[in-house]
Amino acid sequence: MDVKKYVIKQISVFSENRPGRLAAIAHALGEEKVNILAFSIAEANGFGVVRALVDQPERAYKKLSSIGFNVAFTDVIAVHMQDRPGGLYEIAKILGDANINIEYSYAYSGKEGAVLILRVDQVVDAIEKISKTGATLIESSVFH
């Protein structure tokens, strides 16, 4: 199995916790015609990381870096969910049973249906485990 096609590039942006930072990031991406498919903000002691799944990660990385943001790529995986009550439970149970440890996760519902994005510590291992459970992994080509 080619696990690589399931590895998705998330952009992670360091941001101080002060008004206007998200607007600055979103504006820059808008200008570059980069579409944000999903994002989340994680916050700790006065600073945070904005995580986003975008259609053109390289372009987003370049643009944000050029205006001074500190940006990194993070490998995540995406799992398809049923967009109905109990949909998340089904997937979460499968992940739990397969003994996959989630560092963080966020979800969105779009034209591909409901999608759960996962950051795990062992990406390749997780992809192999999930593919054996019958859950549907989404290829990175769907996003970018």
Place this chain on the structure above:
Amino acid sequence: MFWDKTNETLKGKKLEALQVRRLKQTIRQSQHVGFYKKRLTQAHVRPEDIKRPDDIQKIPFTRKQDLRDGYPFGFFAVPLKKVVRIHTTSGTTGKPTVVGYTRNDLDTWAELIARNMTMAGVTENDVFQNMVNYGMFTGGLGFHYGAEKIGMTVIPSATGNTKRQIEMIKDFGVTTIHCTPSYAMHLSEVAEEMHTSLDSLKTGIFGAEPWSETMRSSLEERLGVTAFDSYGLSELFGPGVAFECPERDGLHIWHDIYFVEIINPKTGEQLGDGERGELVITPLKKEAMPLLRYRTGDITMKMEDGCLCSRGQKIGRITGRSDDMLVIRGINVFPSQIEHVLLKIPEVGNQFMVYVDKVNHLDEMTVDVEINRDYFSGELADLARIQKKVVQELHDALELRTTVKLVEPGSLPRFEGKAKRVVDRRGDAI
């Protein structure tokens, strides 16, 4: 290399005799100043009472506040027509302190700068870019005329437009620069962003703010210079008072021009060699504005005599000005200590800001520091780990709990003149 070997290496009885003679002359000169006339009469000190260098202790101290009270020309000992230049010092509060120079004063000052720069090994073959303020700040014109005196090729670039500064260094083959250590760090950052290497540089003269040994190695590595510490203050002409020789272990202070004492700042008692205290200086060759036992507010010590270069007794590098010193929950903190800690942590940048607040009657210190671009993994947990590391290292060095805020790279202010990294907001509390 010496500029004025006789005077630079003057020692023992010869030096003492010269100091006593000049001290007497300085007392005579100061009697043209209303403040000193009154002070000396009250203290019953006349020039003839000075027989040995030790007799200087009979004279009362002069404080910066005295000079402020004399604003603008209260400390001039000559008529204004004899004053050919005026500088002012960057006072943080209220009126600045005004200093005046006669033509002879300017000449003495340029001689001192020439001594310093020659001691650092630069000659008329060097190209010198002077990247400090050329206005009221003494660092600009002070170094300018000293360097011209040596015969160096002087580029009065002043401050601002860092990219242009870098282009000039490259295009003009600059070998020697003078600026504040924090601006030098900024310069190296910008050069790095421009992918420019500054190969012609060999000597860096840094002063006007205290800087650490870690900062020295960092600047030497980044700029490819040998870094020299320069000390001075406007009240004593400006830069040029003390300077490092190639040994770079303490600063030579010019004993024929400045009478040096180290005192306990609380009691005013003189301290011995190796004891840290406040530097008190009596300039021995000033016409326009003589000063007696001027309390500099700078903390240092007299070092053991006997430098390999055979010049006179050195003073230790300034660890901070007593007015830069913060007292946080009873603990003395110098901004230079914080800088020292941050330079050792590669995950964060070298720029910082310190905010001091009063929260529930307790002093709280917050240090803002930039995350280093190369160390951002994208993971929040890694950032939290870096933050914790900085808190821990600061705690180890200062014995003080601080709040550390990680901020975006490039977001903290860069200073071209004297860095103002401390914002004490305790006075604002009700």
